[in-house]
Amino acid sequence: MIKSKDWIKDLVVYQIYPRSFKDSNNDGIGDIKGIIEKLDYLEYLGINAIWLSPIYKSPMIDNGYDIEDYYAINEEFGTMEDFDNLLSEAKKRNIIIIMDLVLNHTSNKHQWFIEASKSKNNKYSNYYIFKDGKNNKEPNNWGSTFGGSARTYVKERDQYYLHLFAKEQPDLNWSNVEVREEIYKMINFWIDKGVKGFRVDAISYLDKTKEMLDAPYPLNNEGYSPCKAFIAGNETTHNYIKELGNIFNSRNIFSVGECFIQSDEDFKKYVLTESNEFDMAIPFIPPVVEIKNISPNYLKNTFKHRYEILKNGGWRANFLSNHDKPRQISLYGNDSIESGKMLATLLHTLPGTPFVYQGEEIGMTNVYYDSIDEYNDLDTKNYYSYLLKSNKSKEEALKEIHLTSRDNARSPMQWDNSEFSGFSKVKPWLNVNPNYLKINVKSELNNPNSIFNYYKKLISLRKNNDILKYGDLEFIDSSDGTIVYLRKYKEIKWLVVLSFLDKEIDFKIDYKIKKVILENYPLKENKLGSYQALILEIE
Numbered sequence: 001m002i003k004s005k006d007w008i009k010d011l012v013v014y015q016i017y018p019r020s021f022k023d024s025n026n027d028g029i030g031d032i033k034g035i036i037e038k039l040d041y042l043e044y045l046g047i048n049a050i051w052l053s054p055i056y057k058s059p060m061i062d063n064g065y066d067i068e069d070y071y072a073i074n075e076e077f078g079t080m081e082d083f084d085n086l087l088s089e090a091k092k093r094n095i096i097i098i099m100d101l102v103l104n105h106t107s108n109k110h111q112w113f114i115e116a117s118k119s120k121n122n123k124y125s126n127y128y129i130f131k132d133g134k135n136n137k138e139p140n141n142w143g144s145t146f147g148g149s150a151r152t153y154v155k156e157r158d159q160y161y162l163h164l165f166a167k168e169q170p171d172l173n174w175s176n177v178e179v180r181e182e183i184y185k186m187i188n189f190w191i192d193k194g195v196k197g198f199r200v201d202a203i204s205y206l207d208k209t210k211e212m213l214d215a216p217y218p219l220n221n222e223g224y225s226p227c228k229a230f231i232a233g234n235e236t237t238h239n240y241i242k243e244l245g246n247i248f249n250s251r252n253i254f255s256v257g258e259c260f261i262q263s264d265e266d267f268k269k270y271v272l273t274e275s276n277e278f279d280m281a282i283p284f285i286p287p288v289v290e291i292k293n294i295s296p297n298y299l300k301n302t303f304k305h306r307y308e309i310l311k312n313g314g315w316r317a318n319f320l321s322n323h324d325k326p327r328q329i330s331l332y333g334n335d336s337i338e339s340g341k342m343l344a345t346l347l348h349t350l351p352g353t354p355f356v357y358q359g360e361e362i363g364m365t366n367v368y369y370d371s372i373d374e375y376n377d378l379d380t381k382n383y384y385s386y387l388l389k390s391n392k393s394k395e396e397a398l399k400e401i402h403l404t405s406r407d408n409a410r411s412p413m414q415w416d417n418s419e420f421s422g423f424s425k426v427k428p429w430l431n432v433n434p435n436y437l438k439i440n441v442k443s444e445l446n447n448p449n450s451i452f453n454y455y456k457k458l459i460s461l462r463k464n465n466d467i468l469k470y471g472d473l474e475f476i477d478s479s480d481g482t483i484v485y486l487r488k489y490k491e492i493k494w495l496v497v498l499s500f501l502d503k504e505i506d507f508k509i510d511y512k513i514k515k516v517i518l519e520n521y522p523l524k525e526n527k528l529g530s531y532q533a534l535i536l537e538i539e
């Protein structure tokens with residue numbers, strides 16, 4: 001089956017992290033009714049797709065990426081009726097709902113796992129990956145992505161199960177056709193309800209045929225990842241994804257995979273039209289790696305490279321933020337309004353589909369909590385303990401956490417300047433960033449020069465100008481700290497100029513400017529200002 005889903009090229013996706021978006025019943029946790037309350041806001045912003053991070057029943061060890069029941073809504077988020085209302089209310093506003101599909105693992109509270117753990121010979125025994133130990137220890141030395149061993153012992157079976165993430169997230173056995181059939185049935189259930197797309201979590205890791213090979217380093221030290229060495233992108237995984245692709249494509253469903261990309265060839269397999277896998281891929285880059293590499297050049301080369309690879313078919317997902325990364329304005333900018341707008345310009349003028357993460361449209365920044373106790377994320381807490389064990393002081397460790405923690409993106413949405421930022425009337429599950437008094441939706445809506453209103457302009461610009469969707473991309477050599485590129489479509493040429501520098505520099509534009517399409521502040525002759533962004537029509 002060949003994909004022909006041109007409609008996906010018109011999407012501007014807004015990612016909602018439900019726990020942190022809007023609390024309607026004042027229990028301190030965001031919920032589905034809260035999302036419905038804010039649909040008018042999202043429609044006004046101009047987006048036409050919402051990706052919901054998981055809302056399924058879950059013990060919330062990894063905030064929903066540990067699913068206990070694929071057919072139920074987590075109580076703290078509401079009911080199935082609320083979800084159906086969300087679907088229909090979103091539809092009225094021409095917004096589609098994209099669900100998160102977590103298929104590599106379930107929660108250890110999932111009924112399948114509870115049954116599988118009981119014995120070696122029941123219906124579910126082969127739903128997960130259990131192995132005998134060696135000399136009373138784990139069968140090999142793999143470390144999990146979140147630290148510690150990737151195996152946990154179960155007494156009833158006298159065996160160890162594999163978990164590439166937390167021990168509460170046992171990996172499913174995709175080589176068992178019954179597992180795959182259960183999963184496909186479940187996907188069809190949500191499509192029948194009216195869900196129009198899926199973001200598919202940690203999808204590169206499905207095939208575990210090499211799980212018994214020993215890793216060269218014990219555990220996950222020194223940045224070593226057994227997932228990368230033995231698992232990501234195996235041929236069999238691609239075959240499983242093609243089975244998923246058959247469902248998505250035959251039912252005209254949008255799909256984006258979170259992919260650990262091993263090579264250019266691997267990337268192509270995930271998204272080239274003829275490979276019948278996903279429509280787009282979100283390349284997985286852990287925050288720590290990203291922060292170490294961070295520079296405009298790194299960004300430029302990454303976008304350039306991805307563009308070249310997919311030039312002959314295949315579509316791109318563009319994003320600067322999500323729930324696993326620090327805030328873009330703090331990571332690539334300097335928390336200023338101008339840097340927020342500059343980054344927005346990059347996101348919306350690259351070829352592909354923009355993914356906006358909640359709060360970036362008002363310039364929400366990293367949080368700098370005073371103590372590790374204020375953090376919630378299990379990965380953050382594990383990393384903090386690892387830093388202390390590596391002889392960092394508490395202060396040094398906290399400093400690194402400020403930069404890298406996933407909770408930077410998870411602090412509650414800042415709706416107004418009332419207590420708890422209008423997110424809730426009670427103390428939320430994660431503290432509000434104290435800068436909500438200044439940075440909040442209410443004040444941005446009223447200010448024509450706000451980041452919000454700039455996002456609104458960019459989204460409408462993309463909607464009304466095919467050059468941004470279909471135009472070619474050509475990067476132009478430019479001075480360090482700047483990114484410059486041309487978009488070309490039919491006779492039209494737009495030049496995009498972006499500065500990642502906190503100072504004004506001499507800068508000459510070697511083209512005849514016909515018109516300023518958008519700028520975050522006025523262009524000065526032969527100068528480029530701090531974090532300046534320009535979209536210029538040229539001759």
Ligand code: NOJ
Binds near residue numbers: 066102201323
């Ligand atoms: C990727 C998700 O984005 C992340 O939040 C989660 O912890 C892991 N996959 C495990 O599901």
